[in-house]
Amino acid sequence: MSVAAPQTSAPSPAVPLYRERLTPSVPVWIVAAVTGAIFGVILVPISVVAAVVVAIAMAIAVCVALAVTSPLVEVTGEHVAVGRARIEPELLGAPETLDADGWAETMSTGFEPLAYHCTRGWLREGVRVPVLDDEDPTTAWVISSRRPEQLALAVLAARERA
Secondary structure, three states: OOOOOOOOOOOOOOOOOEEEEOOOOHHHHHHHHHHHHHHHHOOOOOOHHHHHHHHHHHHHHHHHHHHHOOOEEEEOOOOEEEOOEEEOHHHEOOOEEEOHHHHHHHHOOOOOOOOEEEOOOOOOOEEEEEEOOOOOOOOEEEEEOOOHHHHHHHHHHHHHHO
16 A cells, blocks of 8 residues: 655745734834823813823724734735735846845935835835836835845745746
8 A cells, every 4th residue: 555645736826925014113102102192181181080091092092003004015926015005026126135224225315216115114124126017117116124034035936936
């Protein structure tokens, strides 16, 4: 009796190769909660109880708003998606990882007005991926990331699948 070796197939193109939500850093969460709580201070002359309730509710509301509006970066075999923007991997060139110095230059003297930017002030690294489509006026995608090397590798892997 022989046992057949399990067949391994390539992962589905829809399975994420990379996924990251660009949520704020801890200091930003603290500032957001304090900013929301400040709304309660307005009500202290009227009612301390109302002030505390409003402060807690607004701190939670501001933090929820930050979480909900944090964009998702996702790379699959079918697309690279950043927030609501999507592009096919075959339309992208080789990604360039940007360390803190490269990121600072890209965001200042090397800023590309025609590039698609999804950047967050609390992240100091990212990836720049040139757009190869001649019909697309966008020159590149510049994306903030906590793990730029992994994002660049995922984009490369998606390009190879295409």
